[in-house]
Amino acid sequence: MASRGSGRQPKYQRIADELKAAIEAGEYGPGDRLPGENELMARHEVARMTARQALGVLQAEGLAEARKGAGVFVREFRPVRRRGVQRLSAGTWREGRSLWETDTAGRELAVEGVSVTEEEPPEDVAGTLRLDGGAPACVRRRRFVLDGRPVLAATSYLDAALVAGTAITEADTGPGGTYARLDEIGRAPVRFREEVRSRMPTAGETEQLGLAAGTPVVLVRRTAFTDDGRAVEVNDMVLDASAYVLEYDIEA
């Protein structure tokens, strides 16, 4: 989704970009058939291989799928049903499963662009984590790509001194992820709070999540608490609103 100079890019890429723009503008909706190779050849005066490559880009990015003998179609994206309660049960991470597996069973999930840094966190996060006097946080950033489509960007903050030496400071946190590692150092979360908001995306969020025009983002801030009531992680998530249903079960 990086921006490119328009003059320098190969022809197939320009055709792919045009098709993507048409999909984003709603000219082709979910399940619609895209123009075939013959049509693209005539319309853009290119060779069959170029037309084929253009359609290949969209398939590689998960925006379209080929159906044998019928053509290439705009993918129908099923929203993720994110089960707020079940996914956070201690059973999930103690068994070495990721929270994501509970949401996306049978679908193709990639975690991209993982970065782990030490930074001074935003003031409100520092307050929640009780990081005083500019004490650094371990900051984990990553993006989740489902069926080829980026759907969520997450930034987690933890006390850098607390998690030093654990796999939380590495790109791969290992089976069960951050919560399993916190459990191993005696700081397992026992309670979570999720705060949910929605607004229109910033330009950066639109770029990062490849959002179609007119698509809001859902912001979820999850704070994980240990049994002494201390906040041990703050995770700021930005969700493509068109890709998600958030589900919460509540006892009366």
Place this chain on the structure above:
Amino acid sequence: MASRGSGRQPKYQRIADELKAAIEAGEYGPGDRLPGENELMARHEVARMTARQALGVLQAEGLAEARKGAGVFVREFRPVRRRGVQRLSAGTWREGRSLWETDTAGRELAVEGVSVTEEEPPEDVAGTLRLDGGAPACVRRRRFVLDGRPVLAATSYLDAALVAGTAITEADTGPGGTYARLDEIGRAPVRFREEVRSRMPTAGETEQLGLAAGTPVVLVRRTAFTDDGRAVEVNDMVLDASAYVLEYDIEA
């Protein structure tokens, strides 16, 4: 919020509409001082009383507030912190409190436009409530106005045969509301599911909630279940996304 012909309305109303448009466009942000009476008199060539009436409209609608000796300011709206778990505890309605009281303590809340009808519900709602063969639902519609600003529109569906003869079919459901009345007929909810989505509003929702441009809506569908696992109510809520933070507490 009804649209009006521009020629027929009184001068103070036209000036108020201009000020409202400027607030919605962000020319005056939350906490900003609006033009005073003298300025409006000069700008619009009107009498002091007309300028005062125009500012009065904005105050009456909750968009602005007068501060003694300092002028009239755009109201700073605090988002509602909607506590998904605490508000739904049986204690709330058994004690005769409304769910809303737990969110909006100390603020001015009005429920407007209550309508109660019998209708065939949408197909998915009928399925959830197990209303077969066109059996009617009791449909309760209302709008919540907080500090003078509409923030939420709700439509509840219940089995009309089940709730016949209870106050659920009346505009005022009485202390503790619908759930307290269900309790009285032995159908108290013991579990709730909330499904949260977000999208840009329809024209009707923009009108109904008086949404500023570029403001998404949050859609919350709450389903209430009795102890035999039957769904007893489906409540479709449309929230002004700029007015809400939804909070959910979750045990690990």
